[in-house]
Every structure is written in C-alpha cells, then in structure tokens.
Amino acid sequence: MREVEARSGARVSSCLQCHKCSSGCPIGPETDLLSSQAMRMIHLGMEEELLGSRGIWLCASCQTCSARCPMGIDVAGVMDVLRMMAVERKAALPDKARGRHFHRSFLGSVRRHGRVFELEMMAIYKLRSMDLFRDMDKAPKLMKKSKLPLLPNRSRSAGEVRKVFRNARKEEER
Amino acid sequence: MRYAFFPGCSMEATAWDFGKSARALFKALDIRLEEIPGWVCCGSTPAHSSSEGLALALPALNLQKAGAMGAPVMTACAACYSRLRAANHRIQNDPESRKRAEQLTEKPYDGGVAVHHILDVLVNHVGRDVISSRIKRPLRGLRIACYYGCLLSRPPGIVAYDDPEHPSCMDGLLELAGAETVQWPFKTECCGASLAITNNDVVNRLVHRILSMAALAGANCVAVACPLCQMNLDLRQDDARKAHGDFPTLPVLYVTQLLGIALGLSEKDVGLEALTVGADKLLAGAAR
Numbered sequence: 001m002r003e004v005e006a007r008s009g010a011r012v013s014s015c016l017q018c019h020k021c022s023s024g025c026p027i028g029p030e031t032d033l034l035s036s037q038a039m040r041m042i043h044l045g046m047e048e049e050l051l052g053s054r055g056i057w058l059c060a061s062c063q064t065c066s067a068r069c070p071m072g073i074d075v076a077g078v079m080d081v082l083r084m085m086a087v088e089r090k091a092a093l094p095d096k097a098r099g100r101h102f103h104r105s106f107l108g109s110v111r112r113h114g115r116v117f118e119l120e121m122m123a124i125y126k127l128r129s130m131d132l133f134r135d136m137d138k139a140p141k142l143m144k145k146s147k148l149p150l151l152p153n154r155s156r157s158a159g160e161v162r163k164v165f166r167n168a169r170k171e172e173e174r
Numbered sequence: 175m176r177y178a179f180f181p182g183c184s185m186e187a188t189a190w191d192f193g194k195s196a197r198a199l200f201k202a203l204d205i206r207l208e209e210i211p212g213w214v215c216c217g218s219t220p221a222h223s224s225s226e227g228l229a230l231a232l233p234a235l236n237l238q239k240a241g242a243m244g245a246p247v248m249t250a251c252a253a254c255y256s257r258l259r260a261a262n263h264r265i266q267n268d269p270e271s272r273k274r275a276e277q278l279t280e281k282p283y284d285g286g287v288a289v290h291h292i293l294d295v296l297v298n299h300v301g302r303d304v305i306s307s308r309i310k311r312p313l314r315g316l317r318i319a320c321y322y323g324c325l326l327s328r329p330p331g332i333v334a335y336d337d338p339e340h341p342s343c344m345d346g347l348l349e350l351a352g353a354e355t356v357q358w359p360f361k362t363e364c365c366g367a368s369l370a371i372t373n374n375d376v377v378n379r380l381v382h383r384i385l386s387m388a389a390l391a392g393a394n395c396v397a398v399a400c401p402l403c404q405m406n407l408d409l410r411q412d413d414a415r416k417a418h419g420d421f422p423t424l425p426v427l428y429v430t431q432l433l434g435i436a437l438g439l440s441e442k443d444v445g446l447e448a449l450t451v452g453a454d455k456l457l458a459g460a461a462r
Contacts, residue, residue, distance in 0.1 A: 062364035063328035098372035103220035157212035
C-alpha cells in the first residue's frame with residue numbers, strides 16, 4: 001500500500017468501501033476486479049491477485065471513479081500505478097491483458113516518429129497480441145475515408161522525443 | 175485573439191474531419207490558430223498507464239514549445255486536452271514532478287502555459303454574442319444529444335470548465351446555432367475509448383447503451399468533441415446492433431462540423447464526407 005500511495009499520490013488508506021466508484025464503472029459487467037475491491041485488496045496487501053487481474057487492463061481510464069470518490073481518492077491514478085507495477089514485477093499477465101501490448105505498440109510508434117502512426121501501431125499490436133482478426137473489417141472502412149494514412153506523420157521534433165524516451169528509461173533503471 | 179494550436183495525432187488521421195472543421199470554424203470566426211511547430215504526441219492513455227515520466231515529459235515538451243510562442247494553447251482533442259492539463263497540474267503543484275519533467279526534457283518548464291479546450295474557447299473566450307451574430311444557416315430540424323464523454327469532465331479539479339456530471343456548454347452553443355438539444359442522462363458516460371482496440375465487445379455494449387438512450391430521449395443525431403468518442407459511436411453502430419439489438423441509426427458529428435455548417439461553411443469545408451453514418455438527410459432541412 002505504501003508504494004501505491006507514494007506513486008499515485010492517492011490516499012488509498014482512506015477508502016470507506018462505499019462502492020460509489022464501482023457502481024459508476026463502465027466496465028462493471030466485464031471486469032473481474034471492481035475498483036472498490038481493488039482498494040480493499042491494496043489494504044490487505046493482496047499483490048499477486050491485484051497485479052494478475054484482468055480488471056487493471058480492462059480499465060478504460062474514464063476517471064468516473066476518481067471524480068466521484070467522496071474521499072477524493074484518485075482511483076484511476078491507482079489503476080495506472082497497478083498496471084505499471086504489474087509490468088515491472090513481471091506479474092503473470094492474464095490472457096485479456098491485451099492493453100499491455102497496445103500500450104507498448106503505441107509508445108513504440110511515438111518513440112520512432114514523435115507521433116502515433118496508426119497503421120504501423122495496429123500491425124505491431126496485432127502481431128504482439130496475436131489478436132489478429134478482431135475488427136479487421138474496420139481498416140478498409142477507415143482507409144476509404146482517408147482516416148488511416150499509409151505513411152507516418154513524422155514530427156520534426158522526433159529527435160527530442162527519442163531523447164525523452166532515453167532519459168525515461170535511464171530514470172527507470174535507477 | 176490568437177492561440178497556439180495543438181492538433182494531436184488523431185486530427186491528422188482518424189479524426190482529420192475534426193481537425194479540418196476546427197480550423198475552418200476558427201477561420202470563419204477570424205481567430206488566429208498557429209500550429210505549435212514540431213508538436214509531438216501527448217502520450218495519451220498508453221503513457222499514463224506505463225510510465226509516470228513519459229506522462230509528464232511528453233506534454234511538457236509541447237507546452238515548452240507553446241511557451242516560446244507566447245500564446246495560450248488550444249486543442250480540440252479531448253484526450254490531448256486532458257493529458258496536457260493533467261501534466262500541467264502536476265508540474266505546478268508537485269516540485270518533484272516539475273524536476274522530473276525538466277530532467278527528462280532537459281529544458282525548464284514551470285507549468286505556466288494555459289491550456290484550453292476548443293469548447294471552453296468558444297463559450298468563454300469567443301462568446302455567445304459573437305457566435306450568434308454569425309449564424310447564417312440555422313440547424314433547423316436537428317434534435318441533438320450532446321455527448322461530452324469522459325475527458326472533458328473528469329477529473330473535475332483538473333479539466334472542468336463546466337459541470338462535471340451535467341455539462342451544458344455544448345448544448346448552449348448548438349442551441350445558438352438553431353438546433354434543439356435533448357435532455358438525456360448519458361452525457362458523460364464512457365464509450366470505452368481505446369478498449370475498442372483490445373476489447374471491442376465492451377465498446378459495442380457501451381455504444382449500444384449510449385445511442386439507444388440518445389434515441390430514446392428523442393435525438394436524431396449526436397454531437398461530440400472527442401476523436402475516440404466519434405469513432406466508436408459512428409463506426410460501431412452495426413456491430414453494436416448485431417451484438418445487442420436494434421436501435422435507430424444516428425449520425426455522430428463533431429460540434430465543430432455542426433457549428434461550421436451553421437456559420438455557412440460547406441459540407442466539404444467541415445469534412446462531412448468522412449462520417450460513416452452520413453448526415454446529408456439530417457442537414458437537408460437546415461435552411462441554405
């Protein structure tokens with residue numbers, strides 16, 4: 001709990017278990033970890049269950065929980081930290097943790113071009129996650145509307161972005 | 175009035191129609207938008223889910239560039255807006271975060287560059303009087319469900335310029351443009367955002383729920399101000415119907431497209447051809 005609180009800046013210990021966060025959560029029906037349950041599991045130090053849950057990857061970061069918490073806990077910020085900890089500690093990622101592959105593919109594209117190159121990002125994501133055929137009908141539809149360019153829209157500051165990524169990596173290694 | 179415009183990645187790809195209509199709208203209002211030279215991705219959800227450092231430094235890089243232009247930042251994308259504001263908030267209020275952003279970007283930044291969303295600029299800077307005096311083609315016959323989504327409303331302390339649970343600024347603007355707006359309870363419900371990529375079944379359920387409610391409230395179209403909301407609600411109507419049952423087809427337009435049309439811009443000027451669910455029939459009633 002101490003690590004989660006320090007990194008997120010959220011006072012998880014003040015959670016009253018009122019469940020207001022969970023009742024407004026858009027992924028309630030699909031998740032295996034409601035946000036109020038996550039708060040309680042942090043209290044109880046149930047690291048393995050938390051970091052191995054599908055729920056932290058199903059969270060859409062809509063921040064409804066953070067906005068409504070009567071104790072002012074940034075619940076969505078806690079979810080961010082749990083995702084980072086799951087990756088850092090190489091927790092056994094559940095099969096629905098495709099979010100991790102998406103995040104890596106997205107950030108890789110930003111590192112290379114300074115901006116997201118959607119077509120490349122999606123191709124790499126599909127290969128990483130082996131989630132090959134989901135929504136394949138969407139690509140031609142988007143292309144027809146010129147919404148999926150074939151070339152990256154490179155930033156002229158792509159070099160500065162690479163530097164930021166390099167510095168962030170060095171910082172994380174420390 | 176002059177703004178440092180932060181387009182964001184979507185505005186030049188999956189939401190080019192949002193970018194095009196926003197630029198055309200501001201040109202029609204005689205407000206200068208200067209694109210931030212060499213702007214880079216804000217990092218979006220992947221950054222704040224993966225690295226505290228990137229979530230601070232990528233927005234800071236853009237805000238440093240905007241600072242050199244000496245103008246407040248305006249962005250149309252709800253997600254970029256939210257990330258730029260969140261980073262600014264941390265950099266202003268937490269010395270540790272400021273130090274970190276400065277170390278990672280290797281440049282000083284105190285969090286002092288103001289960041290505005292396009293709706294905030296239209297309502298609070300441009301103002302109702304200016305907009306209503308320029309309406310040339312009132313949006314008659316439109317009954318609009320204004321959908322604000324998540325990132326313009328939450329977290330309230332960081333982003334909100336409107337009521338976080340029951341926002342009304344978009345409604346007000348479109349009423350000025352001659353449209354009716356409907357009262358409905360899902361103005362700030364989440365569409366599932368980038369879960370569209372990883373868990374589209376969740377998004378189909380949410381899209382079904384949101385659009386069914388909009389139709390039930392009597393809307394004949396939806397107005398949005400976020401690229402991901404638009405894509406999910408527009409592109410996934412068939413999938414949502416297949417998975418969860420029938421609901422009326424609803425065009426989903428950017429608020430900038432609707433206002434642009436009302437200000438007399440052409441369908442092409444605001445990129446209406448980019449919509450999956452077309453709006454030709456809907457707009458046929460609006461007087462030319």
